[in-house]
Amino acid sequence: MKAAAPVCPSCNEAARETAIERYGRYELFGCTECGLHFWEPREMPDARWYEQMYGGRDEKLLPLEPGHKYFLADPLAPGQGELLDIGCGTGNFLAAARDAGYEVTGTELDRNAARFARERVGLPRVFPLTISEFVERHPDKKFGVVTFFEVLEHQAAPVEFLHKVKSCLRSRGVIAISVPNRERWLTGPDVLDYPPNHFLRWNTHALTNLLSTHGFEILSIREQEAGFAHTAQMINLSLRTGLSRSRTGEAPASFRDVMQMELDQAEAVLHAAPTVRQRAMQMLRRIRYTVCYPAALAVHPYVWMRGYKGTYLYCLARLRD
Numbered sequence: 001m002k003a004a005a006p007v008c009p010s011c012n013e014a015a016r017e018t019a020i021e022r023y024g025r026y027e028l029f030g031c032t033e034c035g036l037h038f039w040e041p042r043e044m045p046d047a048r049w050y051e052q053m054y055g056g057r058d059e060k061l062l063p064l065e066p067g068h069k070y071f072l073a074d075p076l077a078p079g080q081g082e083l084l085d086i087g088c089g090t091g092n093f094l095a096a097a098r099d100a101g102y103e104v105t106g107t108e109l110d111r112n113a114a115r116f117a118r119e120r121v122g123l124p125r126v127f128p129l130t131i132s133e134f135v136e137r138h139p140d141k142k143f144g145v146v147t148f149f150e151v152l153e154h155q156a157a158p159v160e161f162l163h164k165v166k167s168c169l170r171s172r173g174v175i176a177i178s179v180p181n182r183e184r185w186l187t188g189p190d191v192l193d194y195p196p197n198h199f200l201r202w203n204t205h206a207l208t209n210l211l212s213t214h215g216f217e218i219l220s221i222r223e224q225e226a227g228f229a230h231t232a233q234m235i236n237l238s239l240r241t242g243l244s245r246s247r248t249g250e251a252p253a254s255f256r257d258v259m260q261m262e263l264d265q266a267e268a269v270l271h272a273a274p275t276v277r278q279r280a281m282q283m284l285r286r287i288r289y290t291v292c293y294p295a296a297l298a299v300h301p302y303v304w305m306r307g308y309k310g311t312y313l314y315c316l317a318r319l320r321d
């Protein structure tokens, strides 16, 4: 018997029955109504998984991402008031928002990152909780702004997630979001953009549809352009894809493969000391990356002229009355 077409987790309409892509035990489907691409099956990993996979990012303050900068520079953002950042990492955005005049609170699944934010960045109100746990423990706490940068693509159930967000938003409160733009210029697979890390692939239409359907008015929407660094990365990626095709089986496990593994096995791979050969490959990769820059200089005017898109899709929206 043929299985029924999967149902879109954002708008509940049936998707096309044919998978767009398969990876490991997962299949990617496209919604015919809102255009969201989503993987099946979807089950979000636990906190330990994120600590394992994103370890190394939980003990430093990373530079601000484009989504953070778009919000801080957005003339339609309130510029003050109580702000909750979901998935705040080590607190780079929260520290900048605090300096810009917001009273900041954050939640972060990775307990090491949450501790770093509290103890080293001086952000006392960062809690190692999921948004559901935060809402349960602080049922009366309401914020004028709720932000979640690079979080929505990880969700198994985006509508439930958005309901949690709304439950801690004041009336006419605003949300600010960034997600990877599915329509970005890619020359090969983006290894981070696979399950169980990411389950949802958004574009402008799918994102604004979700927000409008659930009571939000769109204030700003911005698609990053493919800049010089993105161009260099894409030249590098096309070279890498070519190289691993010509040496099938020899390339070291990519992050995309590691995150498919059982946690113990992934831990062993991530913590294994690199072999001499792997170190030589790392050095080659670095050299290749340097070589990409002059190439990017030559190609970028063409990329810019064609209007190729970069990674970030940013949106600011207000809860309607």
Ligand SMILES: [Zn+2]
Binding pocket: 008, 009, 010, 011, 012, 013, 031, 032, 033, 034, 035, 036
């Ligand atoms: Zn849909």
